[in-house]
Amino acid sequence: LKSYDDCPFSFFLSYVVGLDVSLERIFELTALDEGNIFHSVLRDFFSGKNRDWQSSLSENISRHLMHDSKVVFRFEFERLEEILRDYITERESKKPNFMQGDFVPFAFEKAFGIGDTKPVELQSDFFLRGKIDRLDLDESSRAMYLIDYKRGDSGDEKQLLLYSIVADRLFQEKGYYVAGGVFKTLIGRVVNKSAFRTISSDEEKSWEFANKRKAERIVRESHLFEWLRKIIEGIYSGRFPPSFIRSSNQCYNCKFAAVK
Incomplete structure (x- = not known):
């Protein structure tokens, strides 16, 4: 819906024609990979399935990386770990306006x-x-x-x-x-x-x-x-x-x- 609202022609090329212009990735995670990893780690952490979010992050990165490179893994792990640590320890506790109650x-x-x-x-x-x-x-x-x-x-x-x-x-x-x-x-x-x-x-x-x-x-x-x-x-x-x-x-x- 948002894709059509932003640009109907782009929607047409993506969902009607099925045109694929995705770039071939070499080493790093794609934006889609990152999103999936963030969602998986946060889901497991807040649901109680895996409170060791760093272990969950490691498993998810390994699952999404196409190449078995320790250098790339370390780079991606440190980068995403910093984002998740900040969210779990700081940003999550900042309640939005209108959120009143014991949620x-x-x-x-x-x-x-x-x-x-x-x-x-x-x-x-x-x-x-x-x-x-x-x-x-x-x-x-x-x-x-x-x-x-x-x-x-x-x-x-x-x-x-x-x-x-x-x-x-x-x-x-x-x-x-x-x-x-x-x-x-x-x-x-x-x-x-x-x-x-x-x-x-x-x-x-x-x-x-x-x-x-x-x-x-x-x-x-x-x-x-x-x-x-x-x-x-x-x-x-x-x-x-x-x-x-x-x-x-x-x-x-x-x-x-x-x-x-």
Whole structure:
């Protein structure tokens, strides 16, 4: 969804044509490898599966490296160890705005529409699949807090909102509900990005984001679904214009720059 929203033409090349422009790696870990390693180590640590996060990091790096090089392993281990140590000992404890309650981690990499799990129907005949990094639960209030790990300051707030709707439906039978959510960054100045809280009313659900201008602070469910509908209609009607027609900002660092 974000790929199409950023640049329909890039979406077309990636998901319709299936064009692969990935660079051949020689030694180091790719950005995707790093993300998978971070997620695996943090999942095992906070779930209690493996509290020795350094051992978990070592195992995961060895699994992803294509070459058996002690020099490369040592370099990657020291680099990722520094990031994870800072997150586990410092950044994790910095609670985002609106997160009030006795929350403890209780669900990790909650999949929907992946493997044997069923996708979640957001609207009529539109199903979403993905994986929620982590959900924390305050058992006394039945409130959940949604956490999505990000290496840097990337991340679309609409992803958080869509995942919060998904989590509500996945845990509806247990009486749990999403009270808020956040992107927890592993590096960078901002620790808690796009922190929000859920506002429920008789009219419609809405979300309030912290640290935003008043005019941009509230997002209504009807507006989110309108954005979603436009993307779905664009894809099914075959509209894939390049983003530079609207703005050239999305073209920087585009993996399809040569194709465009």
